[in-house]
Amino acid sequence: MRNRRLTVLKSFCSDICPRCCRLDNCVMVCSGVLVIFAVGFVVFTVAVGGPIHASCKIDWTFKGQNCSSVQTALVNQIHKWNGSKHCEGEKCLYKLVSNTTNKIMATHETPKKHYIDDLSFTFKPTAAKGCELEGYSTSETWYAIFDQGTNYCNLKNLITGAGFKLKKDYTEVVNDDVCTQYSKHNCTVY
Numbered sequence: 001m002r003n004r005r006l007t008v009l010k011s012f013c014s015d016i017c018p019r020c021c022r023l024d025n026c027v028m029v030c031s032g033v034l035v036i037f038a039v040g041f042v043v044f045t046v047a048v049g050g051p052i053h054a055s056c057k058i059d060w061t062f063k064g065q066n067c068s069s070v071q072t073a074l075v076n077q078i079h080k081w082n083g084s085k086h087c088e089g090e091k092c093l094y095k096l097v098s099n100t101t102n103k104i105m106a107t108h109e110t111p112k113k114h115y116i117d118d119l120s121f122t123f124k125p126t127a128a129k130g131c132e133l134e135g136y137s138t139s140e141t142w143y144a145i146f147d148q149g150t151n152y153c154n155l156k157n158l159i160t161g162a163g164f165k166l167k168k169d170y171t172e173v174v175n176d177d178v179c180t181q182y183s184k185h186n187c188t189v190y
Contacts, residue, residue: 055138056151056179060159062170067102067123067131073162074121075099078106081161087111090150090190091157094119108137108154116140117154133170135159149185156187 062070081094093109104121117137124132137151152174164170176182 050176050182051178051180052145053138054141054144054147054151054180055136056149056155056174056182058135058152058155058179059173060133060135060170061126062131062133062164064129065131065169066129067125067133070131070133070164071099071104071121071123073164074104074158077158077162078104081158084111089188090153091161094158110150115144117151119154119158121155145180147180148190149179149181149183149187150190152179152182152185153187153190156185160187 075096078094078096081092082096084092086092090108090110093111095107095109097105097107099105102123104119106119106121108117108119109115110117117139119135119137122134122136124134126132135155137154139147139151159170166172174182
């Protein structure tokens with residue numbers, strides 16, 4: 001196994017190093033670059049203090065609301081905000097991808113730059129005739145790191161647009177550790 005990895009590394013290095021370089025030196029340089037990249041990645045991850053990729057996970061608990069009624073309200077809101085007519089901030093360009101017994105999949109397109117974010121809502125009935133809901137939004141753009149709380153607003157706007165009120169209808173668990181730039185969100189803009 002070690003010999004195979006060394007062969008792959010030598011092949012890679014011989015492709016990127018000039019022919020005048022010795023292959024052994026090139027392997028050392030490539031190994032050093034990989035180590036530096038790995039250390040930099042770890043330092044960056046710790047410094048960012050949240051998801052590496054622009055995304056957001058929110059847990060909601062709806063009191064006295066069954067999952068079916070919450071799911072229907074969200075699907076109706078996605079249909080209401082489908083298309084670009086009457087765009088108010090980012091409250092438009094939602095598209096329903098699928099709707100099953102316990103899961104909604106949708107997308108949201110930003111009106112100005114036309115970035116696409118993937119959304120999912122997973123429903124779990126509670127014993128107290130309530131509903132636990134996990135919302136997740138992530139950018140399709142592979143290099144997206146920061147988002148000014150956009151992925152949070154993708155989800156939150158649908159919840160509030162559907163008429164649900166924080167504390168009265170549901171509780172919410174979210175923070176910067178699981179939601180990119182949550183503390184910077186401004187859902188009147190995003």
